[in-house]
Amino acid sequence: MQSKANKKGYYIVTQKRRLYTNYEQYIKITQEIFNETALRYFNLIFEHLEFLELSNQKCLRELEKLTLKSKNGIKPENYFDLDVPVYLRRAAINYAIGSAKTYQEKYKAYLETKDKNPNLKMPTKPSKFNASIVCYKGMYKDFAEGSLKVKLFNGKTWNWYKANIRDTNSKENNEILSPTIVLNKEYVMIHIPTKKEVKDVSPIKSRMYKKNIRVCGVAFSNSDSFAICVVIDKEKNIIKTKFIKGGNEYRKQTSIILKQIKKHRQNGANYGIKDHQRYWQKLNNISNWYAHEVSKQIVDFCKENKAEIISIADMNEDINIHFGKRVGKYSPIYLRRRITNYLNYKAFKDSIIVTKVKRNYIASKCYKCRANVKRKKLKYECENGHSGDYFFNSAMNIGIMCLKKFGI
Ligand SMILES: [Zn+2]
Numbered sequence: 023m024q025s026k027a028n029k030k031g032y033y034i035v036t037q038k039r040r041l042y043t044n045y046e047q048y049i050k051i052t053q054e055i056f057n058e059t060a061l062r063y064f065n066l067i068f069e070h071l072e073f074l075e076l077s078n079q080k081c082l083r084e085l086e087k088l089t090l091k092s093k094n095g096i097k098p099e100n101y102f103d104l105d106v107p108v109y110l111r112r113a114a115i116n117y118a119i120g121s122a123k124t125y126q127e128k129y130k131a132y133l134e135t136k137d138k139n140p141n142l143k144m145p146t147k148p149s150k151f152n153a154s155i156v157c158y159k160g161m162y163k164d165f166a167e168g169s170l171k172v173k174l175f176n177g178k179t180w181n182w183y184k185a186n187i188r189d190t191n192s193k194e195n196n197e198i199l200s201p202t203i204v205l206n207k208e209y210v211m212i213h214i215p216t217k218k219e220v221k222d223v224s225p226i227k228s229r230m231y232k233k234n235i236r237v238c239g240v241a242f243s244n245s246d247s248f249a250i251c252v253v254i255d256k257e258k259n260i261i262k263t264k265f266i267k268g269g270n271e272y273r274k275q276t277s278i279i280l281k282q283i284k285k286h287r288q289n290g291a292n293y294g295i296k297d298h299q300r301y302w303q304k305l306n307n308i309s310n311w312y313a314h315e316v317s318k319q320i321v322d323f324c325k326e327n328k329a330e331i332i333s334i335a336d337m338n339e340d341i342n343i344h345f346g347k348r349v350g351k352y353s354p355i356y357l358r359r360r361i362t363n364y365l366n367y368k369a370f371k372d373s374i375i376v377t378k379v380k381r382n383y384i385a386s387k388c389y390k391c392r393a394n395v396k397r398k399k400l401k402y403e404c405e406n407g408h409s410g411d412y413f414f415n416s417a418m419n420i421g422i423m424c425l426k427k428f429g430i
Contacts, residue, residue, distance in 0.1 A: 031223030041210040043185035048174035057151040063118035109160035154204045222373035230428040238329035239421025243413045244355035246270040248316045250413040253327040254421045269354035276352035317364035333424035336378035379423040389418035
């Protein structure tokens with residue numbers, strides 16, 4: 023079983039870099055052409071709504087049939103007289119299809135809810151697009167260390183123009199997907215989506231066959247520890263334990279802001295909507311920072327101790343609402359959901375799988391002997407005299423249950 027090669031996968035990261043060019047004016051003209059083309063196709067789609075039932079690729083083909091000369095030069099009824107390179111046109115058509123689908127969804131939602139809500143306004147179709155140019159292959163070339171060439175319209179003809187980029191990670195030899203040229207107020211940016219390899223995306227079952235597989239059980243708490251992690255091997259030996267702290271600090275920081283909000287509300291008159299948004303934004307930023315930090319620390323801990331699987335307890339939505347009501351929002355345990363969301367993708371990038379186990383008996387049984395436990399603040403004691411950290415016991419149970427799930 024072990025001889026099987028690891029299954030590789032990938033994820034996409036978008037690098038955002040400044041684009042240094044003397045041809046900003048041509049980019050502007052090209053962008054206008056891109057948007058005008060997209061708008062023409064967008065409007066045409068609404069004369070053929072049946073196209074939206076098709077896949078994007080088929081929809082694109084139908085639209086091209088309607089608007090371009092056939093091989094023997096016959097002009098169709100809807101002939102579009104466009105001086106646009108094929109790949110810019112296709113990017114524009116795809117943009118139009120995406121926008122049409124979004125509009126149609128909004129329109130359907132409007133039709134479904136307008137009787138209940140008479141104040142609801144019908145969504146309006148855009149009369150102008152202001153999208154950035156998406157460069158399909160054929161619109162850019164010679165992508166090398168620090169530069170590329172882009173096809174632009176100079177007012178008369180289409181030509182290749184060179185532009186420089188600082189700090190591209192092209193050295194790593196990642197596959198590059200269609201870049202987007204973004205005109206900011208002050209400068210030109212290029213967004214470059216790159217495919218990054220994940221060394222191992224093989225499913226949990228095949229990992230469990232490995233002799234030296236290690237599982238990291240993670241319990242979340244509302245104490246000063248956001249997460250309690252323990253790495254175990256197949257024989258349930260404890261390799262290493264980590265308490266990821268910061269819960270009290272998080273609670274303190276958020277409670278200060280919550281108090282400010284309360285105070286401002288009591289003041290009433292001087293309390294503007296902008297202040298309101300500013301405070302909630304602050305709360306959100308703090309929560310995001312901690313969720314990123316905690317999830318990163320969990321993944322780093324797994325990497326250091328060679329755990330390929332993270333096991334967490336399966337909590338459904340009700341539990342989160344329950345936590346919110348019982349311990350208050352912006353408490354460490356309430357951040358659990360955001361932490362696990364981040365944990366999922368951070369772990370994936372490092373070839374680690376996150377799996378869930380049933381939450382029954384995780385805290386109420388002793389991991390050593392399965393007897394019932396009693397909680398005494400942050401400690402536990404079982405009927406057979408085992409004792410220790412309450413959340414560590416949960417983390418061990420979560421790790422062990424993961425092994426059990428796969429018959430180990
Ligand atoms: Zn026990």
